[in-house]
Amino acid sequence: MAVDSNLSSPLGPPACEKDAKALRFIEEMTRNADTVQENLLAEILARNSNTEYLRRFNLGGATDRDTFKTKIPVITYEDLQPEIQRIADGDRSPILSAHPISEFLTSSGTSAGERKLMPTIREELGRRQLLYSLLMPVMNLYVPGLDKGKGLYFLFVKSETKTPGGLPARPVLTSYYKSEHFRSRPYDPYNVYTSPNEAILCPDSFQSMYTQMLCGLLDRLSVLRVGAVFASGLLRAIRFLQLHWSRFAHDIEFGCLDSEITDRSIRQCMSGILKPDPALAEFIRQECKSENWERIITRIWPNTKYIDVIVTGAMAQYIPTLEYYSGGLPMACTMYASSECYFGLNLNPMSKPSEVSYTIMPNMAYFEFIPLGGSKAVELVDVKIGKEYELVVTTYAGLCRYRVGDILRVTGFHNSAPQFHFVRRKNVLLSIDSDKTDESELQKAVENASRLLHEECGSRVAEYTSYADTSTIPGHYVLYWELLVRDGGRQPTHETLTRCCLEMEESLNSVYRQSRVADNSVGPLEIRVVRNGTFEELMDYAISRGASINQYKVPRCVNFTPIVELLDSRVVSAHFSPALPHWTPERRRR
Ligand code: AMP
Numbered sequence: 020m021a022v023d024s025n026l027s028s029p030l031g032p033p034a035c036e037k038d039a040k041a042l043r044f045i046e047e048m049t050r051n052a053d054t055v056q057e058n059l060l061a062e063i064l065a066r067n068s069n070t071e072y073l074r075r076f077n078l079g080g081a082t083d084r085d086t087f088k089t090k091i092p093v094i095t096y097e098d099l100q101p102e103i104q105r106i107a108d109g110d111r112s113p114i115l116s117a118h119p120i121s122e123f124l125t126s127s128g129t130s131a132g133e134r135k136l137m138p139t140i141r142e143e144l145g146r147r148q149l150l151y152s153l154l155m156p157v158m159n160l161y162v163p164g165l166d167k168g169k170g171l172y173f174l175f176v177k178s179e180t181k182t183p184g185g186l187p188a189r190p191v192l193t194s195y196y197k198s199e200h201f202r203s204r205p206y207d208p209y210n211v212y213t214s215p216n217e218a219i220l221c222p223d224s225f226q227s228m229y230t231q232m233l234c235g236l237l238d239r240l241s242v243l244r245v246g247a248v249f250a251s252g253l254l255r256a257i258r259f260l261q262l263h264w265s266r267f268a269h270d271i272e273f274g275c276l277d278s279e280i281t282d283r284s285i286r287q288c289m290s291g292i293l294k295p296d297p298a299l300a301e302f303i304r305q306e307c308k309s310e311n312w313e314r315i316i317t318r319i320w321p322n323t324k325y326i327d328v329i330v331t332g333a334m335a336q337y338i339p340t341l342e343y344y345s346g347g348l349p350m351a352c353t354m355y356a357s358s359e360c361y362f363g364l365n366l367n368p369m370s371k372p373s374e375v376s377y378t379i380m381p382n383m384a385y386f387e388f389i390p391l392g393g394s395k396a397v398e399l400v401d402v403k404i405g406k407e408y409e410l411v412v413t414t415y416a417g418l419c420r421y422r423v424g425d426i427l428r429v430t431g432f433h434n435s436a437p438q439f440h441f442v443r444r445k446n447v448l449l450s451i452d453s454d455k456t457d458e459s460e461l462q463k464a465v466e467n468a469s470r471l472l473h474e475e476c477g478s479r480v481a482e483y484t485s486y487a488d489t490s491t492i493p494g495h496y497v498l499y500w501e502l503l504v505r506d507g508g509r510q511p512t513h514e515t516l517t518r519c520c521l522e523m524e525e526s527l528n529s530v531y532r533q534s535r536v537a538d539n540s541v542g543p544l545e546i547r548v549v550r551n552g553t554f555e556e557l558m559d560y561a562i563s564r565g566a567s568i569n570q571y572k573v574p575r576c577v578n579f580t581p582i583v584e585l586l587d588s589r590v591v592s593a594h595f596s597p598a599l600p601h602w603t604p605e606r607r608r609r
Pocket of ligand 1: 125126127128191329331332333352354355356357358359423425441443444453
């Protein structure tokens with residue numbers, strides 16, 4: 020129910036007093052976006068004026084935008100690598116930030132095959148928390164009654180390491196879930212999860228997922244929203260239910276937890292939750308034993324009002340499958356964030372996935388935008404509707420004019436803060452989950468496998484392209500290979516080709532290998548050998564659609580259905596990676 024009308028917000032009537040405050044904050048920030056940005060940059064520059072990095076550029080105490088933009092270069096991760104390495108090795112002097120670097124956030128973006136290390140400072144947790152605190156007040160404008168039930172969210176921590184200098188290195192969400200901000204969050208009726216903290220914080224992904232799903236089943240009628248961070252994560256949870264429903268039914272029938280769940284704190288917490296419920300067990304068996312899993316989410320959790328997952332960017336490939344399982348429930352993409360910085364939120368979370376726009380919050384960092392094809396960065400409030408830009412951030416933690424690598428298109432404004440459609444991440448060819456493989460990484464992987472092929476049977480890979488196959492859960496990389504078998508060479512055996520699959524996986528970056536080994540979020544890589552002449556047909560097809568014969572290059576990734584169908588119709592054999600590649604949480608040193 021809406022509160023007192025004098026609390027009303029231009030965004031809509033808030034659901035409660037706390038929401039009114041949050042909505043007022045959004046209004047204030049977006050109305051004064053330019054001033055907020057100007058002051059924020061001055062604050063960062065004043066505070067960090069004695070850092071080694073800023074001193075290098077002789078700002079002479081200036082904290083204004085013009086001096087900043089004239090003197091400080093726009094950079095990428097590689098430019099900052101030496102400084103990051105020194106901090107990781109234990110140099111505690113103020114290199115990037117006047118405030119001590121408290122930990123490194125390991126990005127899913129990689130550099131030289133390893134996750135990028137993003138420096139962060141303690142107070143950033145508060146800034147992230149602030150952005151989180153705005154999400155439900157916005158959602159409550161569109162979906163009433165969310166305080167009458169719970170959210171079934173599949174949330175996980177991942178393994179963490181320490182840098183040689185002793186700083187933790189872990190993903191941003193692992194850092195957040197382990198923080199007091201999350202663990203000791205005050206009770207909020209609009210934000211009650213079915214998953215106990217013990218399950219979310221369990222480092223064993225099987226036990227964590229098992230417990231979270233079990234709790235979701237036990238409390239199925241309370242569930243009003245179902246979600247995960249990314250669409251791929253929610254689909255993995257559904258797959259998990261497909262594989263293990265009979266175990267859940269057994270646990271629920273007898274009120275005893277599966278013996279594979281050995282984590283002490285989970286067992287202790289579940290002993291207070293799990294009671295025999297034969298009727299629920301029977302219901303789960305009836306729903307899950309059928310071949311037909313269409314609308315399974317609304318069948319099991321009938322009060323679900325929306326699905327809360329990111330389906331923008333690389334995750335758009337999962338929309339049809341999610342629609343199938345959810346019976347067309349709205350999909351809410353609530354926020355846009357990264358290890359470098361949390362950027363903003365979706366002020367219209369019930370919009371269709373293709374129309375999602377994120378409003379960048381001017382209090383999170385200092386933002387600049389490089390027009391695509393241009394070089395001069397413009398201010399947040401000066402971007403133009405319809406134009407595409409690359410995002411550049413300057414953060415409190417010491418990233419200065421740092422290229423994030425995301426391409427955004429301006430769709431409109433909320434007050435003076437622009438709203439952006441996420442277009443794509445630069446240089447990403449293949450992605451299934453949080454893995455991101457670029458063209459040169461794929462090229463290297465194919466070269467290594469081709470070498471193995473040559474050693475074993477004298478043949479080579481003549482042409483290749485790739486495809487992210489998400490028709491299975493988890494999805495997997497498919498490599499279409501056309502082979503060159505010269506005189507003296509032999510057709511490779513199935514065993515050789517499976518070894519080539521594994522060789523490619525071994526060559527891919529650590530996020531890919533972690534997704535395969537620890538998260539099970541990417542399935543075994545597949546080689547589909549196509550018959551000779553297929554890539555020429557591919558070229559003919561492209562030329563028939565208007566490509567220039569002189570400029571034609573084999574696409575290294577395909578996703579246009581007619582092309583995938585053409586390739587699939589020419590497949591002579593298919594081979595999967597027979598084992599897991601190597602992966603350990605430890606980073607390889609450069
Ligand atoms: P990471 O540094 O691993 O946290 O990944 C951050 C990146 O994930 C961003 O720079 C984006 O490329 C992508 N990302 C985050 N949020 C969204 C979103 N809402 N829609 C599309 N892509 C996103």
